[in-house]
Amino acid sequence: MKSLIFTIVLLGCFFHLGHSYQCYTCNAASNDNYCLQVKNCTGSTPFCGTSIVSINFVTLLNKYCAAACVTGNQSVAFFSSSESCCASDYCNDQKIGNVNYFDFNSARGLSGNMCLLVAITSLLTTLLALVA
Numbered sequence: 001m002k003s004l005i006f007t008i009v010l011l012g013c014f015f016h017l018g019h020s021y022q023c024y025t026c027n028a029a030s031n032d033n034y035c036l037q038v039k040n041c042t043g044s045t046p047f048c049g050t051s052i053v054s055i056n057f058v059t060l061l062n063k064y065c066a067a068a069c070v071t072g073n074q075s076v077a078f079f080s081s082s083e084s085c086c087a088s089d090y091c092n093d094q095k096i097g098n099v100n101y102f103d104f105n106s107a108r109g110l111s112g113n114m115c116l117l118v119a120i121t122s123l124l125t126t127l128l129a130l131v132a
Contacts, residue, residue, distance in 0.1 A: 022089045023048035024063045032061070032095045041065030048092035051083040063092050 020042040026035035041048065049066030052059065056078045069085040086092055 020046050021048055021087060021091070023065055024090065024092050025065065026061060026063050029061045029063075030059070031097065035061055035063050038090070039065060047085045047087055048090075049083065049085045050092040050094050051081060052094070052096060053079075053081045055079050059096055061094075061096050 020040060022038050023041050024035050025037050025039045029035050045065035045067045047066040047069050049062075049064050049070070051062045051064075053062070054060075066085050069087065071084045073082045074080065084092075084094070
């Protein structure tokens with residue numbers, strides 16, 4: 001009887017390890033409208049994850065399939081980030097709204113994004129040099 005219970009519990013554990021979830025996915029989205037794509041997360045990335053990164057006035061949202069369940073928050077000067085994960089279908093539905101002055105996803109090509117990134121980096125470098 002004990003071996004039967006042990007076998008049932010062991011099979012239940014393996015069934016859970018093989019389960020996958022459907023998660024929202026997006027990469028560096030500037031608002032929630034770009035995070036509606038759904039992916040079936042399987043194998044080595046069975047969890048749903050979300051990270052929100054804010055640098056000064058720009059907030060970017062990432063939703064993805066995650067290998068491990070990691071949560072945490074970090075905040076330093078002009079930078080803050082949070083990361084969370086969950087384990088059920090469509091559970092990574094956190095929203096940021098449309099909080100950005102510039103919509104990165106509607107920019108045409110990489111040159112517009114790179115130009116803005118260089119400008120922000122230069123500004124931050126100058127500000128840090130003045131403070132130091």
